[in-house]
Amino acid sequence: MPRSVLPPELPASAAPLRPSQLFMLFTQTSLLGFGGVLPWAYRFLVERRKVLSKLEFAELLAFAQIMPGPTICNLAVIVGHRNAGLIGGLMSLAGMVTAPLVIVITLGIAYRHYGNLAAVQQALSGMSAVAAGLVASMSLKMARDLPRQWKNALFAGLLFAGVGLMRWPLLAVIGVLMPVALIAFGRKAE
Amino acid sequence: MDSQESIAGTLFLHFAMLSMMAIGGGVISLAPDMQRFVVDAHHWLSNENFVAAFTIAQVSPGPNFLFATLVGLQAAGWLGALAATVAIVIPPAILTVVVLRASTRRSGNRYGRMLKAALAPLSVGMILATAWSLARVADSSWGAAVLTAATVVILLTRKINPLWLIAAGALIGMTGWI
16 A cells, blocks of 8 residues: 655644744754754654654654755754645745744854954853864764664765775765665665 | 865855755765865865864854855855855755655655665764764864864763853863863
C-alpha cells in the first residue's frame, strides 16, 4: 500500500492558519531561538501553540532535515505550505528570517564600529572559544547517536579529514563520498 | 580589487551551491568551506573576522545560518549580506515546495531511509570539521583551548543553556586570561 512521506492533510480538528498568522507565529518562534531555533520550535509549536502534534513534528522535521539548506527554514516552509499553500510557505519563511536578520545585521554593523575596542575583542575571543566548544559537543553528541558501524566511522572520518584537516572544497569531497556512501548504505536496505 | 557587485555575485553562486549541499547537518556545517572560500581563496575577510561573524550570529536570536549573512556583510556590504542570505535560504525553499507538491501521494519511505542512513555519518563529519576549523582560529592561546575543552565537557555531561556558557566566555575573555 503506498504511504506518503508526509501526512498531507491537516487534522480535521485544526483550522488552517492564515498567511499573516503564520508570519507572526514564525517571527515569534525565531526570536525565541538563541543559539539555534530548533529546540525552541518544538516547545513553541508543539507544546505551547499546539500547531503540530508530537508525531507530526517528528515527521515534518525528518523531512526538513533530508531537504538541503537551513532545516528550520525548511520546517517553516513545510508548515506554512500545509496551512496556506504557496503563500503560506513564503510568509512562514519570511517570518522566520526577517526579524533575526535585522538584529544580526545591527550587531554586525556594531561590530564594524566597535570591533577594534580591546574589551570587545577580548569578550569576542572568549565567546568564540566557547562557540567552538559548542559546535564540537554538538558533533560528538551526533556521533554518539550514530549506530556503531564501521561504515559510519569511516564516512564521518573521511569527510572530517577531507574538509577539516586537508581543507579541500566541500563540494568535491561530498561529490566523491556521497555516491560511495549511497552504495554502501543502499545495499543493506535491499 | 573586486567591486562589491562582483563579490556579491560570486558569493551568491558559491553559497547557493553550498546550501544545496547542507543536508542533515544544517548550514553551520558549511562554515569550513565558506571560510576556505572567503578567507583563503579570495581574502575578502580575515580568519578573525570570519570567526567573529560566526560568534555574533550564535549570540543573536534566530536561525544559525545568519552567520553567512554577516560574512556577506563584511565581504561586500549590504549587497553581500543580501546575496548571502538569499543564496542560503531561497534555493532549498524552492526545492522543498517542489518536493512537497510532488510527493504527497508517492511512497518515498525506503529511499528516504536509505538517504538518511548515508547522510548521517557525512553530516557528523561536516559538523566535526566545522568545530575543528572554528577552534583552529579561536583557540590561539592555551587559555582559549582550555575554555573550548571545558565547554565540550560541560555540555556533554550536563543540561545547561549554552547561552550561559557564552556569557561566561565573554566575561572570562574580558579578564584577559585568554
